[in-house]
Amino acid sequence: MESQTKPAIELIDNDGEVTLSIGGEQAMQAWERELMWASADMLCEYGRDFYEVGLGLGLSALRIAENPATRSHAVLELFDEVEELFRDRHPHLPGNLTVERGDFFQRVFALPSESIDGMFFDPALDMEVWKDEALWARTMPEVVRALRPGGVFIPFFSTRPELRWQYVRHFRTVRVERHRYTAYDTTEYTHGTSGDAYIQCFRKD
Template sequence: MENPTTSVPSGTDQPPIELIEQNGEVTLSIGGEQAMQAWERDLMWAGADLLCEYGRDFYEVGLGLGLSALRIARNPVTRSHRVLELFPEVERLFRERNPGLPGTLRIEQGDFFRRIFELPSESVDGILFDPALDMAVWEDDALWLRTVPEVVRVLRPGGAFVPFFSTKPELRRQYLPHFTEMRVVRRPYTAYDTTAYTYGTAGDAYIQCFLKS
């Protein structure tokens, strides 16, 4: 999801969440906004496959439709994959559509901006980051200056941090100060005509992979 729109809630607040399937389109709606759509599958799989090049124990932030979660959990190299999801209803919808989950997959409930401080140092080989966040969160530089060093701490040496794809060829400024090595993989994409969160509905997407030295 390129421009997530859901803010971090306080307490147990949960915005309206629904899975909309119409006219051949599948959309996860959070707070009345498009949070994720099924056309993203190939890009999410590409990001998941890239992550799996860097180890066997993985962590993911944001379940969404579970496209990358299942891809990572089913990869032959994967020993464990934990997914942190903020909203219980997102997990319920995912489980309803996907009975019989892989044994490598575990889903947890929680807020990333609190949980990351609790994770053990050098405990995972890779983190895939795709939560639904309000634009105000993305623009909170102080928040990211506190948080991204914790991401680096949790990664094992040589580990990878893969945020959600971008449809603009720009490195994400929230992460750049904290990594010295990165990969960018370009992939074509075609979104739905109704997609509102990409820069255009067709073109090139960029999957960014930040590496811990």
């Protein structure tokens, strides 16, 4: 799904308000830390070997890798610059953490069957990708295939109390936790700058 023109990627620190910008859009902000940690901690309840799509600021990646239960954690990132920014900020990484380069919508087909206990999913995607029903119909069965029985798929939090259609039809069991959040006044990708956020955990039966 990589576009022909590579987007501009930068890390912006505006008086302590940290934003990862991709193509001029807010891809991730540092205020998300508590939600990312809660998502990571939930993931780590379900096993030892994990996979993450989208590195971002690395908040969840480090949290997962540093959990005592984690044996291996691989992160797939599309853009070199995102990894470079992350490594500049975190030069010494846990030994069980690896960062791979690639497009998830291609790489998912190569993931070994029943090879991971959980996947955390937080890539920066264009809106047309989110709306592509045929793409998700092809992709999600591959995610389920890669999960071990009892394994889980956790996408990034939602600020709407609704299950995401891209995922819900592929799982029978869903766990949802509600958390309070407060974003920056300049945050553009949440429904309001404070309120309830929902972490959705889809489990393979």
